[in-house]
Amino acid sequence: MKKILTLVSVLMVFLLASCEKNVITFNSTDIDLTKSAEVRLVYDLPLVASTTLNITRLAYNDKLVSEVSTALGGIYPNSAAKYHVVPAGTVKVDTYTGTTKDVPHFSKTFDVTAGKKHTAFLYDLTQPPYVIQDEDVFPASDPWADTLCYIKFVNLLYKADGVTPYGTLYLKGRRGAGTTASPYVYINLASCGFKESSALIPYKLLKGTATVWSGTESGLAFVVYDAAGNLLQYYPSSSGALTNWAATGFSLAKGRGWIFHMNGKVGATYATQAIRLSTIALN
Structure with missing residues (x-):
């Protein structure tokens, strides 16, 4: 019995000694809320929906952010309603169509406020998007009594x-x-x-x-x-x-x-x- 306990102790020491702490890291960049804003693009042109009209590529400030096909009436990308982080101030947005995803479709600028979330509606190809600032504070209500x-x-x-x-x-x-x-x-x-x-x-x-x-x-x-x-x-x-x-x-x-x-x-x-x-x- 004593030999077994000794053997187990030796094995435990060996295992502990052989374990190394591996730190997993991910490439990331901290967002400076004093210099950045968030925006999501909504595709609301007054047209009858057709797959040929789908936005297939989206770029902000000439930087590609998504290549997910999005139909009329949807939120880019593909109605997932995701925000993209952009520099605060004036932002350039470009959209593209076509199976090759490189047919220019829309290119305008609009303004966003630092530290805030925005929804930008593409409603006219000749005009900048209509931009609203999304709420970050919601009315308080009783979680049980209010509906x-x-x-x-x-x-x-x-x-x-x-x-x-x-x-x-x-x-x-x-x-x-x-x-x-x-x-x-x-x-x-x-x-x-x-x-x-x-x-x-x-x-x-x-x-x-x-x-x-x-x-x-x-x-x-x-x-x-x-x-x-x-x-x-x-x-x-x-x-x-x-x-x-x-x-x-x-x-x-x-x-x-x-x-x-x-x-x-x-x-x-x-x-x-x-x-x-x-x-x-x-x-």
């Missing part, structure tokens, strides 16, 4: 010609089934002129009858009214008549903030319309 989420509305919708801004839009939540027993009820949220954004607006989510609730409400619907008080209309099919437009199937979670960006254009026909209400999570 509020927060919506920031951005209006970038055009008329059918894709050149003329549609005008002031009013975003509303829609509840109910649209029947006699359960008529639609509309909840006022925000109004914005073209190339404007609202503040964060609270929107109450409903728990329903669930005993244990995840904090997320699904199947939410939203509609948009114009300045004259008319519901936005669209063509539901190539043979269908104009009908009231609604964005459905949204899932929102309490305590979360979202950008709702209205983009694209109405159309004179089903094939020429491109109405999009897209969302971006803020936190």
Whole structure:
């Protein structure tokens, strides 16, 4: 027994002596928040989506940052909503299209603030992006009693010609089934002129009858009214008549903030319309 203990002790000493501490390092650069900002690019041109229009390469200040194909209405890269770090001040952005990823598409400059996060909307190839500063502080709420989420509305919708801004839009939540027993009820949220954004607006989510609730409400619907008080209309099919437009199937979670960006254009026909209400999570 004594020999076994001695042997085990010798083996342990040998193993400890043979172990070396290996430090794993990664190449990285500390971000100086006094000189840098963060930005994400949103692709909101008033065009009908087509893979030939996808942005295939993105560069800031002539430095390539991504080569992920991104469709109209999406956040670069491919709606992952990632921020890129850029020097504070004036930033040059270049986008490219094509299977070879080298066809010049857009090139403009815009300004960003040091230490802040920004969302830049590419809405017109002849104009710099429309840039908003993202919130870094969100309203405090009771994690148990409150069921509020927060919506920031951005209006970038055009008329059918894709050149003329549609005008002031009013975003509303829609509840109910649209029947006699359960008529639609509309909840006022925000109004914005073209190339404007609202503040964060609270929107109450409903728990329903669930005993244990995840904090997320699904199947939410939203509609948009114009300045004259008319519901936005669209063509539901190539043979269908104009009908009231609604964005459905949204899932929102309490305590979360979202950008709702209205983009694209109405159309004179089903094939020429491109109405999009897209969302971006803020936190």
